[in-house]
Amino acid sequence: MTSRAFPLAGLLRLRRINQDRAAGELAAAAAALRERAADRGTAMASLDRSLSRVDSAQALSAVAAARASSRSMLRELEALETRSRADLDRAQNDFSAARAQTISLEKLEERHTAAVHAEDLKAEQLVLDEIATNARHLRGKQT
Template sequence: MIRLFPLAGLLRLRHLEQDEAAGHLAAANSRVQDNDSRRDRARALLHGTADSPTTAAALQAMAAARSSSRSMLADLDALGQGHRESLRSAQSAFDAARAESKALEKLEARHAQAVAAADLHAEQIVLDEIASTRWHRNRTEDEQ
């Protein structure tokens, strides 16, 4: 006889919450990786600039560009810190959701084991009854 796990609905809800947390974690990971690659590309472009200006105007332009670039890199670093913080938060949320799901999964496994044991016990009782009935029938036939 199949007996359903009484907390199956809650387990499904926990799995949905875990899936949602996994989605948030994946999005946070993607944002961190995108920001890191954007910062790395910006740094690579800055390393490729010429270092020797030929005129005073070129020197001023280079100084302004470097200042702007430093500001842009600082902004990307700050944005990256924010993304890393949201990544840590998403990881914590996922870990909590996974722990809740795992606890219910263990309860479900124990329930399945208990149901299987009860079914085996009931089957054994029936087999014992059949064997006992046959033994008594054979004994009665032998006595006649």
């Protein structure tokens, strides 16, 4: 006889919690990547707009220093974006693994539910058969 309650219900709840956590981390990683890409885009747009007029050696040195600083900042932003992309890939893999674990238990739960339902139908049929047998038996005695 099949137990009425799914015996792995606690584990399934834990797996669903892990899946929800992984989904949250995936969403956060995707948001971080979008933010890094936006930061880089903003920096690039800012650099495109900054046309400097050079009318002395001192201004030329300042422009050269600013451009070197900007290149360094862009490299840092690109490195952050690359790291964010790797974090997103890791989060996607973690979510996929958590989802796969949850799905396997959900399938077991579905089978368990189907087995319990089948037992219920079998028990109901037995009761109906017993009632029909008793009714025939009583009709046979009355005639």
